[in-house]
Amino acid sequence: MGKCQYNCGAGAGGTTGVLVDIFIQDHHGKLTRLESLQGITLEQEMLYWIDAYEPTPEHLANIEQALPIKLVEERQHSLQHPEIRVAQEFLFLRWQFLEPSKSGAIRRQPLELYLGANFLLCIHHYPRDEACAVPRELPEFMEDERTPQQSAAQLLYRIMLGSLENYWNVSDTLSLDIMRDQEQVFSGDGDNQAVSKLRSYGGRNVDLRRLVAAHRRVVLRLIRGDVALIPNEIANRFLDVYDQLNGIEIEIQNNNDIISSSYDMELNIISTRLNEVMKKLTIVATIFLPLAFLVGVYGMNFKNMPELEWRFGYLLALILLLVIGFGMYALSKWLTSERRITKKQRKKRAASKKKAAADG
Numbered sequence: 001m002g003k004c005q006y007n008c009g010a011g012a013g014g015t016t017g018v019l020v021d022i023f024i025q026d027h028h029g030k031l032t033r034l035e036s037l038q039g040i041t042l043e044q045e046m047l048y049w050i051d052a053y054e055p056t057p058e059h060l061a062n063i064e065q066a067l068p069i070k071l072v073e074e075r076q077h078s079l080q081h082p083e084i085r086v087a088q089e090f091l092f093l094r095w096q097f098l099e100p101s102k103s104g105a106i107r108r109q110p111l112e113l114y115l116g117a118n119f120l121l122c123i124h125h126y127p128r129d130e131a132c133a134v135p136r137e138l139p140e141f142m143e144d145e146r147t148p149q150q151s152a153a154q155l156l157y158r159i160m161l162g163s164l165e166n167y168w169n170v171s172d173t174l175s176l177d178i179m180r181d182q183e184q185v186f187s188g189d190g191d192n193q194a195v196s197k198l199r200s201y202g203g204r205n206v207d208l209r210r211l212v213a214a215h216r217r218v219v220l221r222l223i224r225g226d227v228a229l230i231p232n233e234i235a236n237r238f239l240d241v242y243d244q245l246n247g248i249e250i251e252i253q254n255n256n257d258i259i260s261s262s263y264d265m266e267l268n269i270i271s272t273r274l275n276e277v278m279k280k281l282t283i284v285a286t287i288f289l290p291l292a293f294l295v296g297v298y299g300m301n302f303k304n305m306p307e308l309e310w311r312f313g314y315l316l317a318l319i320l321l322l323v324i325g326f327g328m329y330a331l332s333k334w335l336t337s338e339r340r341i342t343k344k345q346r347k348k349r350a351a352s353k354k355k356a357a358a359d360g
Helices: 057-066 133-143 152-186 192-223 232-298 313-335 338-359
Strands: 004-006 018-025 031-034 047-053 083-086 091-099 107-115 119-124
Touching: 047 057, 047 152, 083 192, 091 152, 091 192, 107 152, 119 152, 152 192, 152 232, 192 232, 232 313
Parallel strands: 047 119
Antiparallel strands: 018 031, 018 047, 083 091, 091 107, 107 119
């Protein structure tokens, strides 16, 4: 079941660097592999699965000759969003695989799917083994003698459902990263780098949410039951894909709530630190307020001020300033002590309970 070099009868000038797998399953479930689409005519009782890796325009034209489809003009990968188009003889669907990344970035891998009554064409620009395990296991599943003949819609269902495994992996990895930085913020040890990471996680979370929402719209069209190429019993199976997407959406919303709470906690920590600084400055101002008053009084240039003639007036003034300063410091510490505030709050709660009991 290995790869084969696909030439499609291109002749001497053809390109032979395109990897294509062609699998045909008969009504008995027997699976065969071909090396070319040349001369193939679709038989009603056969199932055809064609997996094309980086096809050239010439090979796409050869595929159009072999299959009753009209290939959609390709766009840049960054602009390829999930979508679905229903034609008379085929269904076009663009799906997005996610490639796990060590950096945590969301890397999309677009997959173009063309579904017919008895064929499924997959076109992608990355090795199919990198997407998920389903495309790699699908030939073995079709070849298994215990497996009855599949339909093209069933193959589509297995590919779409298997692709969501990496969605869960990306979402779980993002959740773990968010929780790790949130712990730093909650402990008060978080720095600007942790907050910046949370902002980047928020951007990734939004990208993942938009991608999941786009896929949900595609799956909703499939489960509506108005696509002739999707039998009703297979359309009901796509509810599994929709439920998986809903679960991922819930996980994304949880990530968003965690990020929002982290922002709020960071603002509360900053506000608390600012309050501590203002409290200290208030204590300093409270200490020097009476001292400044006394110095200002005795700094006035009036002749009839008897204290100015005292022999020990200067020493007494210094002692008085020190006593008042230490007294104001002790008073400020007592007024702002946590013990006093807690005791006062307990008294208020006790008084409220007594009042509530008396009213009751």
